[in-house]
Amino acid sequence: xxxxxxxxxGSGNWFLQIDTxxxxxxxxxVEACPANVLEVGEDEYDPFRDEPVAKVTVAERKKLRYxxxxxxxxxxxxxxxxxxxxxxxxxxxxxxx
Amino acid sequence: xxxxxTVEFWRxxxxxxxxxxxxxxxxKFVTAGVDVGSVSSxxxxxxxxxxxxxxxxxxxxxxxxxxxxxxNLALQDSDMTVDNFDxxxxxxxxxxxxxxxxxxxxxxxxxxxxxxxxYGPEVKTVLDMGGQDCKAIRCDDRGKVxxxxxxxxxxxxxxxxxxxxxxxxxxxxxxxGTRSFQIEKEPPAIxxxxxxxxxxxxxxxxxxxxxxxxxxxxxxAAMAHRVVELLNRLGVEEKFAITGGxxxxxxxxxxxxxxxKTQSPEANWYDPExxxxxxxxxxxxxxxxxxxxxxxxxxxxxxxxxxRKA
Amino acid sequence: xxxxxxxxGGRNVHVVILKDDKVVAKAAGATGIQKAEAAGxxxxxxxxxxxxKRGDVEAVVATGSSxxxxxxxxxxxPDAAADARGVNRLAPSARxxxxxxxxxxxxxxxxxxxxxxxxxxxxxxxxxxxxxxxxxARALEMPVEExxxxxxxSTTSIPMNAQCAVFGESEVVSLIHQNIKxxxxxxxxxxxxxxxxxxxTRIVGLEKDIAMIGGVAMNAGFVASLNRELGMDxxxxxxxxxxxxxxxxxxASQGVFGEEVKAKVVEKETIEEGK
Numbered sequence: 001x002x003x004x005x006x007x008x009x010g011s012g013n014w015f016l017q018i019d020t021x022x023x024x025x026x027x028x029x030v031e032a033c034p035a036n037v038l039e040v041g042e043d044e045y046d047p048f049r050d051e052p053v054a055k056v057t058v059a060e061r062k063k064l065r066y067x068x069x070x071x072x073x074x075x076x077x078x079x080x081x082x083x084x085x086x087x088x089x090x091x092x093x094x095x096x097x
Numbered sequence: 098x099x100x101x102x103t104v105e106f107w108r109x110x111x112x113x114x115x116x117x118x119x120x121x122x123x124x125k126f127v128t129a130g131v132d133v134g135s136v137s138s139x140x141x142x143x144x145x146x147x148x149x150x151x152x153x154x155x156x157x158x159x160x161x162x163x164x165x166x167x168x169n170l171a172l173q174d175s176d177m178t179v180d181n182f183d184x185x186x187x188x189x190x191x192x193x194x195x196x197x198x199x200x201x202x203x204x205x206x207x208x209x210x211x212x213x214x215x216y217g218p219e220v221k222t223v224l225d226m227g228g229q230d231c232k233a234i235r236c237d238d239r240g241k242v243x244x245x246x247x248x249x250x251x252x253x254x255x256x257x258x259x260x261x262x263x264x265x266x267x268x269x270x271x272x273x274g275t276r277s278f279q280i281e282k283e284p285p286a287i288x289x290x291x292x293x294x295x296x297x298x299x300x301x302x303x304x305x306x307x308x309x310x311x312x313x314x315x316x317x318a319a320m321a322h323r324v325v326e327l328l329n330r331l332g333v334e335e336k337f338a339i340t341g342g343x344x345x346x347x348x349x350x351x352x353x354x355x356x357x358k359t360q361s362p363e364a365n366w367y368d369p370e371x372x373x374x375x376x377x378x379x380x381x382x383x384x385x386x387x388x389x390x391x392x393x394x395x396x397x398x399x400x401x402x403x404x405r406k407a
Numbered sequence: 408x409x410x411x412x413x414x415x416g417g418r419n420v421h422v423v424i425l426k427d428d429k430v431v432a433k434a435a436g437a438t439g440i441q442k443a444e445a446a447g448x449x450x451x452x453x454x455x456x457x458x459x460k461r462g463d464v465e466a467v468v469a470t471g472s473s474x475x476x477x478x479x480x481x482x483x484x485p486d487a488a489a490d491a492r493g494v495n496r497l498a499p500s501a502r503x504x505x506x507x508x509x510x511x512x513x514x515x516x517x518x519x520x521x522x523x524x525x526x527x528x529x530x531x532x533x534x535x536x537x538x539x540x541x542x543x544a545r546a547l548e549m550p551v552e553e554x555x556x557x558x559x560x561s562t563t564s565i566p567m568n569a570q571c572a573v574f575g576e577s578e579v580v581s582l583i584h585q586n587i588k589x590x591x592x593x594x595x596x597x598x599x600x601x602x603x604x605x606x607x608t609r610i611v612g613l614e615k616d617i618a619m620i621g622g623v624a625m626n627a628g629f630v631a632s633l634n635r636e637l638g639m640d641x642x643x644x645x646x647x648x649x650x651x652x653x654x655x656x657x658x659a660s661q662g663v664f665g666e667e668v669k670a671k672v673v674e675k676e677t678i679e680e681g682k
Contacts, residue, residue, distance in 0.1 A: 002244040013330075044203045045242045047391050048400070062250075062570075065606060158584065229574060251532065252573035261573060293533035293542065293572045294510065301440050 001045055004094070005056040007065045014072060015094040016064065016082075018054055020045070022090035025052040032085035035060075035067040054090070109137075109270055109342065113152040113170045114377050119144050121175070126183045126396050126403070130207065130388025131167060131198060133160045133191030136228025136256055137342060140167035141385030142177065146393045148371070150175055151382050156228075160191030168197060180407035184392040188384050190229070199404050200395075205232060205245050207387030208340055213240025214386050215378070216338040217367030224328060224353075225383070226343035228256040231324055233331040240387070246331045252292040254323035256342040259349075261292055262316050265299055266309060270346075277313040277348030284311045286318035295319065317348035325356045333357050344380035409464050411453070412655030413480060414489065415446045415471040418509030418537070419622065421652040422446075422453040424464070425660055432457035433649055443476045450479070468659040470651050472511060472530070482664025486651060487515045487526045493654030494618045495521025497644035501618035505608055505633075505641065506651070507600075508621040509537040514608040523668045527610040533572040535603030537623045542572045543596040546579040547589055551626065558593035558628035565591055567599040575599065593628060601632035608637070617641045620650040 006015030020043060027040045037060040043049040060067055071080040083091050121127060124144035132139045134156060142150040152171035156163045164187070168179060179185070179197045187195030188207040195201070204225075212223040218238035225232045230249035236242050252258040263270040284307075289295040295316070302312050320343070328337075339361050343349050354360050364380060366372045395401035409431075414421040415438065424432040434453035438445040446469070454460065461479070469477035470489035477483070486506065494504050495517065504515040512535045513528040529535050533542070544551045565587065569575040575596075582592050600623075608617075617639065623629055624647035634640050644650060658666070 001242050004244070004246060045206050045245075047200075047202050047206060047395070048398075066609070069609070158581075250570045252571045257573060257577075289531075291532045291572075293538055294531075304440055 001043075003045065003055065005061060005064060006094075007068075014064070014068065016056065016068065017092050017094045019090045019092070020049075020053045022088045023053050023086075024088055024090075025054065026087070027054070028085040028087065029054055029082040029091055032081040034070070034081060037064065037067050038082065109155075111152070111154045111170070112377075112379065113150070113173060115150040115171075115174045116148060116376065118374065119147060119149050121149055121177055121181070126393055127177070127181050127405070128389045128392035128396065129168070129179075129182045129185040129197070130385040130390070130392065131164045131185065131187050131195045132189040132204065132207065132382075132384035132388060133163050133167070133187065133195060134189045134204075134228050134384075135191075135230075136260075137381060138163040138167040138189070138191075139382045139385040140164070140171040141382050141389045142171055142182075143386075143389040143393060146390060148376065148386070150177075151379065151385060153379055153381050156191070160194035161196045163191065164195040164197065178407070181405065183403040183405045184396055184401055185404075186388040186392045188388040199401065200392075202388060202391055204384045205234060205247070206242055207384045207391065208232065209234045209236040209242045209387065210240040210390055211383030211385070211387030212236075212338050212340050213238075214390060215340075215367060215383055216336070216362050220336045220338045220362065221334040222328070222331070222337035223383075224324065224337065224339045226254070226256065226324065226339060226341040226349075228342065231255055231327060233324075233327045235331060235334060244331065246327050248327055251290075253290050253295075254320055254327070258292045258295075258320065259343060259346065261296065262299070265296055266303075266312065268309065268313070273313050274317065274346035274348035274350075276310050277317045278351075279310045280308070280314050283318070284315045286322055287315045288319075290319075290323060313348065317346065318352050320349050321352035321356055324353065328357055333359055335359065337361055340380050340383035342381055408660060409459065410656050410659035411450065411464050411467045412489070412652040412657070412659060413446055413450060413467060413469045413471075413474070413477050414486075414649075414651035414655060415442060415469060415473040415477055416508050416651075417472050417511065419648070420445050420449050420471075421649050422449045423649055423652040423656045424453050424457050424459070425653075425656045426457070428660065430653070432459075433646070433652075435648065438473070442473045443478060446473075446477045447479065466659040466662070466664070468655040468664060470655040474655075481659070484655060484658050484663065484666045485668045486511075487513065487523050487528075487668045488666045489651045489654030489658065490515055490620060491517045491521045491523045491654065492657040493650035493652075494620060494644070496653065496657060497650065498616065498618045498642045500616045501642060502614040503608065503611065503617045505604060505617060505619045506621040507536060507604055507619075507623035507629075508648075509541075512536050512604055512607055512621075514604075514611045516611040516614065525611045526668065527607050529603075529607050534570050534575070535600055535607065537621075539572045539575065539600050539603075540596065540623060540626065540629065542576055543579050546576045547583070547592060547596075549589070554593045554596065555626040555628035557590040558597050559631060561588070561590040561594035563588075563591045563594070564598065565595045567595045570599075570603070594632065597626070597628045597632035598636070601629060601636040604633060605636045613637060613639075615639065619643050620647040622648040624648070
């Protein structure tokens with residue numbers, strides 16, 4: 001499943017996308033994220049999945065506008081640390097990020 | 098089609114229904130799904146994955162009360178009690194506060210699963226227009242979520258937004274869709290996205306003497322336009338179905354279909370047997386159906402144990 | 408030289424008359440439905456105060472969302488351009504302007520000469536505008552002034568989940584039912600809108616000093632929340648609601664009857680988040 005977490009601000013649409021079919025729950029993205037927005041846990045959207053999956057913490061979901069802003073293109077390292085850390089390539093940034 | 102019993106006439110009517118064609122005592126598993134939303138709550142009871150009973154009520158002051166109200170209403174014409182549930186799953190905004198539930202599952206998963214049951218495997222895009230949020234979901238032919246987009250920050254495009262409008266224009270919320278077509282010519286949509294600003298716009302249209310029905314058309318068009326943004330970002334894939342309370346408002350549904358140039362299936366069961374028997378169909382119970390089906394699948398696959406007390 | 412500035416917004420109209428660069432009269436009121444007529448009415452009121460006739464005024468510049476509808480004006484400049492001029496006159500050290508009015512909120516970055524460098528605007532959503540404050544005050548059953556006053560006494564921060572004014576109203580009602588003190592709810596309301604306004608401001612950056620103008624700047628409770636949110640104190644000039652009109656009058660005195668404002672941020676802030 002493609003889980004979209006993101007926001008829209010005056011400079012565009014910013015979506016952090018996690019492909020849960022590719023994610024192996026290793027947790028490297030959690031360590032890599034400078035803003036601590038990610039965690040590994042139960043897949044909320046697939047009740048039959050046993051393996052843990054990476055996701056944005058509930059507390060951060062409404063605050064990505066601020067938390068993820070330093071990693072927007074032109075501001076932070078490219079590709080973003082979470083993308084680089086993910087070996088299976090499950091994390092991507094959609095819609096112009 | 099068999100009529101569901103009307104309990105309340107103010108605002109939208111509360112309903113309940115029990116399937117007379119099912120003897121629940123001879124079934125193997127009784128599973129329930131309780132969907133406690135921000136505006137409405139539903140309870141769905143299934144016997145071996147077949148629809149046995151449901152209710153649709155207005156959410157009360159807290160989630161546990163609303164869950165009980167929904168379950169009691171669903172079972173009021175049955176000799177079944179909550180003690181006969183093998184498994185119960187809570188979903189919706191208040192899902193973690195459903196007292197009779199053994200588990201909580203997010204409404205995104207439940208709506209996709211429920212829409213798959215209601216409209217059939219060809220439905221790959223589900224738009225759930227709820228009381229305080231709007232979700233666009235892409236799923237596979239078994240109702241598994243593949244992708245979704247959600248707006249829960251803004252009242253535009255939600256049931257609450259429509260209720261605010263109904264209060265303002267003093268027309269029962271269920272009449273707005275029909276009356277929005279009793280017009281000579283389609284008016285331009287209300288230009289404000291925000292419900293608060295739209296209210297100001299509606300007041301000035303009323304003062305200018307624009308006919309009420311035209312204003313309803315303009316409001317329905319604006320609401321349709323608002324959710325199209327969400328749908329377009331997700332991408333509409335055939336077929337697309339709408340669930341939730343706004344799915345009952347044809348004024349919004351027809352205008353939405355026109356914008357995305359795709360028809361949604363008629364509000365009736367995909368299952369030919371359910372269709373032939375004329376079982377009542379309610380677009381608001383998709384989440385509850387999905388939750389009850391998940392419970393049934395959990396028991397069958399041995400992923401959960403029966404919690405039946407009687 | 409006598410000039411006038413008219414700021415015709417979504418909810419209110421403000422008029423400033425300058426004579427030899429000094430403010431000689433001010434008038435303001437609600438626009439109602441007939442916006443253009445309201446502009447004329449309050450213009451005449453200001454003229455009367457100053458003992459002037461329409462013929463005495465050499466130039467009139469309009470601004471505001473309905474500014475182009477002021478038929479007796481000699482020109483129109485966008486809000487950002489008017490705000491920049493007005494703030495530059497009253498608080499020359501300001502490099503960032505936050506303007507929150509009844510139906511709009513905007514953040515403007517200016518240089519030392521009062522030229523607009525960049526701006527971001529929210530005009531599509533009531534959250535983050537004066538309308539949000541009014542709606543919540545109604546839910547609390549008290550005037551906005553009272554809500555502003557009691558919020559300053561609160562020492563408890565309660566987060567408001569709702570971002571939308573419609574949902575916020577239900578949330579305030581449910582907080583009242585939970586017996587949360589009204590002064591704490593009042594603070595929560597101001598914190599919520601301050602968060603929204605700060606989010607728009609961060610788009611243009613937070614360069615010091617920051618000036619806060621517009622009708623909502625008169626709400627001390629909101630300003631306190633905004634200072635906390637930004638982590639610095641904003642400057643609130645006298646009569647913050649008249650700054651747009653003052654800026655338009657300054658433009659008139661400079662002989663500026665139209666201006667294109669270049670914004671790096673062109674898209675409107677709709678404050679919407681996917682999940």
